[in-house]
Amino acid sequence: MECIITIELGTNGVRLFAFDLNGNVINSTKASYPTFHSEPDYSEQDPEQIFITMLYVLKNFLIESIHPQRYKVQSICFIASMHSLLAVDAHGAPLGNVITWADNRGKKEALDLKNSQLGTKLYEATGTPIHPMSPLLKILWLKKNDSHRFEQAYKFLTLKSYILHQLTGDYVIDYSLASATGLLNIHTLKWETQALDYAGITVDRLPELCSVFTTPGKLRKEYQTSLGLSANTRIIIGSSDGCMATLGAGVWGDDKATITIEDSGAVRVVGKQILRDDQKRFFNYLLTENYYISGGPTNSGGVIFDWFANQFGEFKGPFDLEYTIETLIHEASNVVAGSEGLLFLPYLLGERAPLWNPNARGSYFGINIKHERKHFIRATIEGILYEIYSIGKMVEEHRSINSLSVNGSFAAIPFCSQLIADIFNKPVSTINKANSAGLGAFLLTATDMGIYRSLDEAAKSVVFHETFRPRHHDHKIYAQYYQLFERLSLKLEAEFEMIAKLQQIQ
Amino acid sequence: MNQFFLHQPHSKELFGFPHILEFAIRKNSTIQLNSLSSITSDCIRIYYVMEGKFEWVIQERHSILYPGDVAVILPGQTFQGENDFLDIGTLFWIHIKVDRVEKNMHLVLGKWSGLSESERLTIGRVLHLSQMPVLVKMKSIQTILQLIQTELFQQQIGYATRVNQLMDELLILIARQSTMQSNLQRDFPQAFVKLEQELRKNLAHQWTVEEMAAMVGLGTTAFTEKVKSYTGFSPLNYLINIRISEAIKLLRKDDVKVTAIALDTGFYSSQHFSTTFKKLTGYTPGEFRKRDSLKD
Numbered sequence: 001m002e003c004i005i006t007i008e009l010g011t012n013g014v015r016l017f018a019f020d021l022n023g024n025v026i027n028s029t030k031a032s033y034p035t036f037h038s039e040p041d042y043s044e045q046d047p048e049q050i051f052i053t054m055l056y057v058l059k060n061f062l063i064e065s066i067h068p069q070r071y072k073v074q075s076i077c078f079i080a081s082m083h084s085l086l087a088v089d090a091h092g093a094p095l096g097n098v099i100t101w102a103d104n105r106g107k108k109e110a111l112d113l114k115n116s117q118l119g120t121k122l123y124e125a126t127g128t129p130i131h132p133m134s135p136l137l138k139i140l141w142l143k144k145n146d147s148h149r150f151e152q153a154y155k156f157l158t159l160k161s162y163i164l165h166q167l168t169g170d171y172v173i174d175y176s177l178a179s180a181t182g183l184l185n186i187h188t189l190k191w192e193t194q195a196l197d198y199a200g201i202t203v204d205r206l207p208e209l210c211s212v213f214t215t216p217g218k219l220r221k222e223y224q225t226s227l228g229l230s231a232n233t234r235i236i237i238g239s240s241d242g243c244m245a246t247l248g249a250g251v252w253g254d255d256k257a258t259i260t261i262e263d264s265g266a267v268r269v270v271g272k273q274i275l276r277d278d279q280k281r282f283f284n285y286l287l288t289e290n291y292y293i294s295g296g297p298t299n300s301g302g303v304i305f306d307w308f309a310n311q312f313g314e315f316k317g318p319f320d321l322e323y324t325i326e327t328l329i330h331e332a333s334n335v336v337a338g339s340e341g342l343l344f345l346p347y348l349l350g351e352r353a354p355l356w357n358p359n360a361r362g363s364y365f366g367i368n369i370k371h372e373r374k375h376f377i378r379a380t381i382e383g384i385l386y387e388i389y390s391i392g393k394m395v396e397e398h399r400s401i402n403s404l405s406v407n408g409s410f411a412a413i414p415f416c417s418q419l420i421a422d423i424f425n426k427p428v429s430t431i432n433k434a435n436s437a438g439l440g441a442f443l444l445t446a447t448d449m450g451i452y453r454s455l456d457e458a459a460k461s462v463v464f465h466e467t468f469r470p471r472h473h474d475h476k477i478y479a480q481y482y483q484l485f486e487r488l489s490l491k492l493e494a495e496f497e498m499i500a501k502l503q504q505i506q
Numbered sequence: 507m508n509q510f511f512l513h514q515p516h517s518k519e520l521f522g523f524p525h526i527l528e529f530a531i532r533k534n535s536t537i538q539l540n541s542l543s544s545i546t547s548d549c550i551r552i553y554y555v556m557e558g559k560f561e562w563v564i565q566e567r568h569s570i571l572y573p574g575d576v577a578v579i580l581p582g583q584t585f586q587g588e589n590d591f592l593d594i595g596t597l598f599w600i601h602i603k604v605d606r607v608e609k610n611m612h613l614v615l616g617k618w619s620g621l622s623e624s625e626r627l628t629i630g631r632v633l634h635l636s637q638m639p640v641l642v643k644m645k646s647i648q649t650i651l652q653l654i655q656t657e658l659f660q661q662q663i664g665y666a667t668r669v670n671q672l673m674d675e676l677l678i679l680i681a682r683q684s685t686m687q688s689n690l691q692r693d694f695p696q697a698f699v700k701l702e703q704e705l706r707k708n709l710a711h712q713w714t715v716e717e718m719a720a721m722v723g724l725g726t727t728a729f730t731e732k733v734k735s736y737t738g739f740s741p742l743n744y745l746i747n748i749r750i751s752e753a754i755k756l757l758r759k760d761d762v763k764v765t766a767i768a769l770d771t772g773f774y775s776s777q778h779f780s781t782t783f784k785k786l787t788g789y790t791p792g793e794f795r796k797r798d799s800l801k802d
Contacts, residue, residue, distance in 0.1 A: 029738065032738060035699075046751055048752075049747065049748065052747050052750050052786060052787070053747055055787065056743075093798065222789050223788050318723070318724060319724075321692070321694065
């Protein structure tokens with residue numbers, strides 16, 4: 001029997017799935033690695049630690065769950081989070097840590113570029129919003145502030161390129177992940193000269209571009225031996241977590257959107273055309289050479305509710321966050337929609353779409369003497385979801401959306417899925433499998449093997465698990481409060497500036 | 507509570523307890539200028555507030571202590587009254603001698619203590635790291651201090667052993683309270699990153715699960731379970747992961763010898779290092795080094 005393994009190098013850890021050729025999950029496993037914040041704006045990870053963790057987990061997974069069942073690993077497909085940057089020397093050795101998507105050190109560089117004509121041009125050419133997350137701005141930051149590392153760098157890689165180089169010896173990047181670097185022209189599929197010039201680098205300092213279906217090279221012999229894999233096991237370069245989650249959510253077609261909420265969140269649509277926006281609020285990333293994944297990302301996902309739970313939840317035992325969250329959700333469900341007039345702006349980490357303002361800050365609004373703890377719980381959840389809705393609304397300026405598919409640990413909590421249906425006033429489906437990014441990678445690989453004729457057909461094979469119907473009564477309430485939410489988020493711009501400045505001094 | 511003041515070498519009650527430098531209850535009813543100017547402690551000082559309000563600066567951190575609160579000042583730390591004087595109120599204190607302080611706040615306590623070396627190491631580290639010189643609402647400290655007082659004054663059968671046991675208990679309670687207070691035992695990822703940074707700072711040390719667990723304020727069983735579900739690895743396997751990742755970095759520097767790398771990253775021997783490295787990566791350290799330096 002043959003199987004396909006998907007490896008997702010995510011923000012907090014690595015997740016592995018093994019699928020049989022019918023798309024059934026044989027087994028899965030995961031392990032985590034830390035993020036270091038040596039300075040307030042820094043967000044870094046140790047590339048060796050990620051590599052070793054991945055290798056260790058993969059080996060155990062094969063030995064415990066795959067080899068004993070006599071599965072033959074046909075392919076291994078990779079998924080990684082977007083926007084990471086790792087400089088390596090001529091021997092492929094990392095120069096410092098991986099800089100992750102959440103790193104904000106390039107704030108000033110982003111602001112300078114955003115306000116320039118070139119910024120508009122580059123946004124249109126590359127599809128990547130001008131934001132410190134963009135590897136383009138990270139490279140520029142290195143050039144200005146860490147010239148030694150910049151000069152030493154033989155290549156500028158993403159984390160996935162580094163891992164694949166370790167495994168196969170080749171420096172490669174797929175169009176999909178490359179389209180999130182701010183350096184790739186998403187229309188011509190070539191590195192964008194103007195972006196490279198602006199970052200101060202030449203093409204030879206980037207990995208080789210290839211399609212998401214590409215097999216870069218063979219697994220090095222030593223890994224074949226140590227993992228017990230044959231030389232014929234195909235390594236498939238794969239795509240990014242966002243693109244794979246969209247494919248795996250079965251959202252295909254103009255009238256559908258997918259909502260992912262893990263720690264952070266996003267609303268995405270698939271299409272053959274990009275979303276054009278004068279205000280530069282959307283991303284437009286490539287899934288394949290023919291399809292774009294477009295939408296907007298938010299910082300204010302499940303991480304905000306985790307914060308709330310850590311501060312105000314009641315803990316049964318030490319560190320028992322799961323129990324606390326369950327209890328909080330239960331309490332929230334005992335409050336009516338709209339939290340009796342309590343509103344929450346969830347910008348604890350600044351915000352990306354739709355405000356694109358790193359200085360935005362959180363706030364509770366409308367507190368009156370009758371509000372209790374439970375109202376705050378519900379308001380916090382509603383605030384996070386209003387923010388998702390604000391991105392959805394922005395997308396709807398360009399596409400009409402009739403149904404939604406949700407995934408991610410926070411959005412998949414049934415209480416939240418129902419609220420999304422109510423707030424959007426659209427039916428919401430969840431997929432049968434826990435992880436849509438893994439499923440997306442399976443569909444990609446299976447299409448490559450000819451099991452599906454096209455990605456369209458593959459996406460249509462996704463089985464929806466449960467559908468949440470919008471409740472009109474609640475929708476009417478949310479619609480009223482959302483107006484106020486939107487007004488507040490726009491009105492407070494000057495005050496966000498002031499408070500952020502004060503907080504920086506402290 | 508009556509005042510008393512025992513101190514070395516004059517108080518006969520402290521004969522046989524050279525490690526108790528001072529032991530006292532003092533009721534301070536008047537303010538005397540310069541009665542508490544800055545000093546650098548050379549022993550472990552534990553103060554329990556019985557009455558009043560004390561404003562102190564410990565290691566440059568300002569603290570206000572109320573009845574029931576405990577201040578712990580470690581060797582090498584500075585200590586003074588906010589206004590250089592001792593405030594009005596009643597204090598119960600003990601000063602415990604340490605033989606010496608080795609690196610990483612390894613407190614060498616002397617033969618009186620029944621704590622094992624690894625326990626002492628953990629307690630020293632925990633107190634040092636928690637950056638919490640003040641522990642709030644610890645009535646249990648007063649109880650132990652009173653028991654020590656009774657033992658010292660009554661000198662019944664076995665009192666010498668009892669006093670030393672109570673002092674160990676004092677240190678254990680303080681260490682536990684300070685981990686509880688320094689992380690609220692809510693945000694595990696945060697507590698775990700803090701631990702990981704400590705592990706990386708001192709990778710050559712032979713960390714035990716007990717030590718790691720103590721740093722986040724959990725027992726070993728709960729800690730192991732939590733780490734397993736959070737990271738996917740047992741604590742010791744997680745540690746091996748960090749050791750190997752560090753070793754890879756060092757291997758890529760051509761000037762560091764494999765044996766030195768092995769010891770720096772916490773392996774018993776280069777043999778142990780090679781076996782583990784090969785098992786995990788498929789390469790021996792030598793092969794790995796050769797692979798990455800051959801190119802270009």
